[in-house]
Amino acid sequence: MCFPEKGCKKTGTRRRAVQENTAGQLYTIEGIAAGLIMIMTAYLVVNATSVYTAGDTHISDMQLEQLGSDALNIMDTPETMNAQSELRMIINTSPPDGGAFNTIFLNLINGKAGTGNDHIQYTANYTCRTDPGDSIESHLISYSRPMTGGEHAVRVTKWVTVKPSFPFCGTTNTNRTVLAEVLIWRD
Amino acid sequence: MTDDYGTLSIDFLVGFTIFLLAFIWVISMIPGLLIGLQSYTIDYDAVAYRTGVILAEDPGWPVSPAWEAYGDPQKFDVIRFGLALSKDTPNILSQDKVNRFFSVSTTDPSVGFIYPDDYHQRAIFGDFPYSFKISLSDLTNFKVQSVGERLPDDYGYIRRVVKIKEMSYATIDNVYDTNHSYIKSGNGSASSTHVFSLLINNTKLLGEVTDPAYQIDPSREQITINITELKNLTPADVNLANVKIYKLDSGIYSNVPLPASNNPYVNGSNVRLPSSWPATAAKNVDNVTLKFNPQFIDSMKAQNSNIFIVLKFDLKDSVTGLPYSGTFLNNTQALDNLGVMNYDNLDGQKTFGNNPNSTPFDYNYNPDNVTQPKLRDGVLEVAVWSGETGIDNTSTSMGSSSTLFSDNFDAADAPAGWTVTGIADRFSGTPHDGAASIRLRDTPSDISRTISTVGYSGISFSFNMGSKINHAGRYIQAQWSSDGGISWNTVKQINNGDPEDDNDLHPFSYSLPASAGENANFRVRFIINAINPGDKAYVDNVVVGGIAD
Structure with a gap:
C-alpha cells in the first residue's frame, strides 16, 4: 500500500486488479447438460423397449378362460325346466358321449357374431373319486385334436353332478359329483 | 488475500445437484424397462x-x-x-x-x-x-x-x-275351442254373448318355480295368449266386444282398466286395436292375440294376486247383422252383484268365486296349456x-337359412328314401304330428339318410323326437356324420326315464360345426338300441337347413 510519507505518489485512483473466477459456472452448465443427456437417453431407451413378459399374455389367457368357463356353464344349464343339462347327459353315458360334447362345445366356443368362426381347440376329461376304492380316476370325454405339447392352453373346470343308472366311477351307481376339466387353446 | 480454494462454489453445488437429481430419476426408470408398455x-x-x-x-x-x-x-x-x-x-x-x-x-x-x-x-x-x-x-x-x-x-x-x-306363450286352438264351446254364457237362455276368461295365478307361478331362468313371471317378461280358429266354431260373424282385467287380492276383486298400449291384436295384425276400441267392436275376428307388457302387470302390484282376463265375444248373423245365438267358445258365467248375467257390470266374486260355471283357462306350468320358457344359445x-370408422349398417341376419331337406313322414310310403335297419314303420297313432311319424321299436333299429350340403354352410339340424322306453340302459339317439356314416356325432340322446321319454314328441334344433357344410357325404341318423319288445321311439318333422354360399 502506498503511503505518501514514504515518498510514493498517489497519481490517481489505483484500482486493485479484480479477477473474476468463472470456473464455477461451468459446473452448473455441465450439470444441466449432463442431466439433459441422461434424461433424453433414458427416454429413448425406454420407449424403444417392448419386452413381452408373462404379464402381457394374461389378457388373451383371460379371454380364453372366460370363453371356456362360459361354454361349460351354458352346457350345464338345462334348456327347459325339467330337462337334464347337456353336460350331465354327456358324462352320464357309458362311455361319455364325446361326439355330442365335440359338436356342442366347439359350436359354443368358436361361434362368432360376424362371418367366420374362431379356431379354438380343446381336450376334455372328467375326474371322479371311485366308490368303492376312494381313489381318483380321470376319463377322457373328447378332444378336437391331440395336443402336441407346444400349445399355450388354459384350463377351465366345472363341477357336475351326475345321477348314473349304471356302475359309474367304480362299481356303484350312486349319485356323484365329478370335475369336468377342459384345456383350450387357440390355433 | 483470501484463499477460497477449499470452498465449493455455489455454481458447483447447483450443477452437482441438478446432475444428481437427473441421475436419480433415470435410475428410478430402470424397473420400467421390464414392463411392456402397451x-x-x-x-x-x-x-x-x-x-x-x-x-x-x-x-x-x-x-x-x-x-x-x-x-x-x-x-x-x-x-x-x-x-x-x-x-x-x-x-x-x-x-x-x-x-x-x-x-x-x-x-x-x-x-x-x-x-x-x-x-x-x-x-x-x-x-x-x-x-x-x-x-x-x-x-x-x-x-x-x-x-x-x-x-x-x-x-x-x-x-x-x-x-x-x-318368452312363454299359450295357444288356444281349434281343439280347445271345440271342447269348450257352449250354447249359453249365462243363466240358461240362449245368448249371442259369450264370455271367455283366463287366469294368471301369480302366487302359483312365482311359487312353483323359483328359478328366474324357467319361471313365468308376467311382471318381468311378456306373456302371449293366442286364441285361434274362432271362425271354425260358428257360421256367424265373431266380434270381439271387450276385454276386462280383474285382480283378486286378499279376497277382494278389483277392475283394472286396460290401457290402449295393451290392447289385443286381431287376425294376425302386428298393430294393436286402436284406442277407439272397445267403443267400436273389432268385427269378424278369427283369432285374437293378447300380449301384456311386463310394465303393465308390474304396475298392478299383483305378485301375490290372481289376474283374470275376461273376453266378451258377440255373435252376429253374417247376413242380417242381428244377434246370433249358437255355441261358441265359452267358459265363464259373467254375473253382476245380483247374480244376473251382466258382463258390463261384472262382479268378480259372483263370477269367479266358487262359481262352478266359470272355469278360466289357467296360464300355468302345464305344457299342455302353455309353451314353457326355453333357453337358446347365443x-x-x-x-x-378409439377413432371413428363409420356406423355398421350391415344386415342383422347372418343370411337366410334355406331348407335343404325336410320330411314330415306324412306320405303313405314313409320312410321312403331312408335306409332302414330293424323295425321302422310309419305310425299314425300317438304321438305324431300331421298325419304320421316314424316309430322305431323292439329291436336295434335305425333310419338314416345322406343329404348333400354342397354349396351351403351354417348347417342346422331340427327334428321332433320322443320315446317310451321301458328298460334301463336303452335309448334313442339323433346323430349326424360328416363322412357318410363311418363315424357319428350324437346331438341328442333320450334315455329310459328321461323327461322326454314320455311317449310324446319334443322339438330339438341344433346348429352343426363347419364340417357339416359343403359336404356331399353329410348324413343323419336316428337309432334306438332296443332289445326288448315294447321299447319304442318316435321321429317326425326332420329338417336340415343351411345358408347358401
Whole structure:
C-alpha cells in the first residue's frame, strides 16, 4: 500500500486488479447438460423397449378362460325346466358321449357374431373319486385334436353332478359329483 | 488475500445437484424397462371386458320398473344397461331387454336409444370417447343384432357365451275351442254373448318355480295368449266386444282398466286395436292375440294376486247383422252383484268365486296349456377401440337359412328314401304330428339318410323326437356324420326315464360345426338300441337347413 510519507505518489485512483473466477459456472452448465443427456437417453431407451413378459399374455389367457368357463356353464344349464343339462347327459353315458360334447362345445366356443368362426381347440376329461376304492380316476370325454405339447392352453373346470343308472366311477351307481376339466387353446 | 480454494462454489453445488437429481430419476426408470408398455391395448381389452360383464351378468338399473320399459321421456332415469334376466342368473339374457337394447337410432328417440351417446353413458362409461361395436348372435335362429361402428384392424375384444330366454306363450286352438264351446254364457237362455276368461295365478307361478331362468313371471317378461280358429266354431260373424282385467287380492276383486298400449291384436295384425276400441267392436275376428307388457302387470302390484282376463265375444248373423245365438267358445258365467248375467257390470266374486260355471283357462306350468320358457344359445361380443370408422349398417341376419331337406313322414310310403335297419314303420297313432311319424321299436333299429350340403354352410339340424322306453340302459339317439356314416356325432340322446321319454314328441334344433357344410357325404341318423319288445321311439318333422354360399 502506498503511503505518501514514504515518498510514493498517489497519481490517481489505483484500482486493485479484480479477477473474476468463472470456473464455477461451468459446473452448473455441465450439470444441466449432463442431466439433459441422461434424461433424453433414458427416454429413448425406454420407449424403444417392448419386452413381452408373462404379464402381457394374461389378457388373451383371460379371454380364453372366460370363453371356456362360459361354454361349460351354458352346457350345464338345462334348456327347459325339467330337462337334464347337456353336460350331465354327456358324462352320464357309458362311455361319455364325446361326439355330442365335440359338436356342442366347439359350436359354443368358436361361434362368432360376424362371418367366420374362431379356431379354438380343446381336450376334455372328467375326474371322479371311485366308490368303492376312494381313489381318483380321470376319463377322457373328447378332444378336437391331440395336443402336441407346444400349445399355450388354459384350463377351465366345472363341477357336475351326475345321477348314473349304471356302475359309474367304480362299481356303484350312486349319485356323484365329478370335475369336468377342459384345456383350450387357440390355433 | 483470501484463499477460497477449499470452498465449493455455489455454481458447483447447483450443477452437482441438478446432475444428481437427473441421475436419480433415470435410475428410478430402470424397473420400467421390464414392463411392456402397451397401455392402450390393455385399456381397450379392459373396457371391453367390463362392458361384457355388465351386459351379460347384470340386469341393468333400474330393475323395477325395468329399464327397458323406459321411453324417451324417462330415459335419463336409466342408469345402466344390462341384458341379464336377473342378478341371480348371469349369462341368461332377457329377450325383452335384448329387443330394447338393440333398438337403435341416431336421431329418433321414439325408435330407440340414441347412438352413440345413450350407449356410451350406460354401457361403456368413462370420459374417453371410445368407439365400440356390441353384437349378439342367436345361434339357434341364425340371427345377429348389433349396435356400433365397423371394426378396425386392431381393437380390444371380449366374447361371452350366453343363453337367451324365450318368452312363454299359450295357444288356444281349434281343439280347445271345440271342447269348450257352449250354447249359453249365462243363466240358461240362449245368448249371442259369450264370455271367455283366463287366469294368471301369480302366487302359483312365482311359487312353483323359483328359478328366474324357467319361471313365468308376467311382471318381468311378456306373456302371449293366442286364441285361434274362432271362425271354425260358428257360421256367424265373431266380434270381439271387450276385454276386462280383474285382480283378486286378499279376497277382494278389483277392475283394472286396460290401457290402449295393451290392447289385443286381431287376425294376425302386428298393430294393436286402436284406442277407439272397445267403443267400436273389432268385427269378424278369427283369432285374437293378447300380449301384456311386463310394465303393465308390474304396475298392478299383483305378485301375490290372481289376474283374470275376461273376453266378451258377440255373435252376429253374417247376413242380417242381428244377434246370433249358437255355441261358441265359452267358459265363464259373467254375473253382476245380483247374480244376473251382466258382463258390463261384472262382479268378480259372483263370477269367479266358487262359481262352478266359470272355469278360466289357467296360464300355468302345464305344457299342455302353455309353451314353457326355453333357453337358446347365443354369443355376445364387445369390441372397443378409439377413432371413428363409420356406423355398421350391415344386415342383422347372418343370411337366410334355406331348407335343404325336410320330411314330415306324412306320405303313405314313409320312410321312403331312408335306409332302414330293424323295425321302422310309419305310425299314425300317438304321438305324431300331421298325419304320421316314424316309430322305431323292439329291436336295434335305425333310419338314416345322406343329404348333400354342397354349396351351403351354417348347417342346422331340427327334428321332433320322443320315446317310451321301458328298460334301463336303452335309448334313442339323433346323430349326424360328416363322412357318410363311418363315424357319428350324437346331438341328442333320450334315455329310459328321461323327461322326454314320455311317449310324446319334443322339438330339438341344433346348429352343426363347419364340417357339416359343403359336404356331399353329410348324413343323419336316428337309432334306438332296443332289445326288448315294447321299447319304442318316435321321429317326425326332420329338417336340415343351411345358408347358401
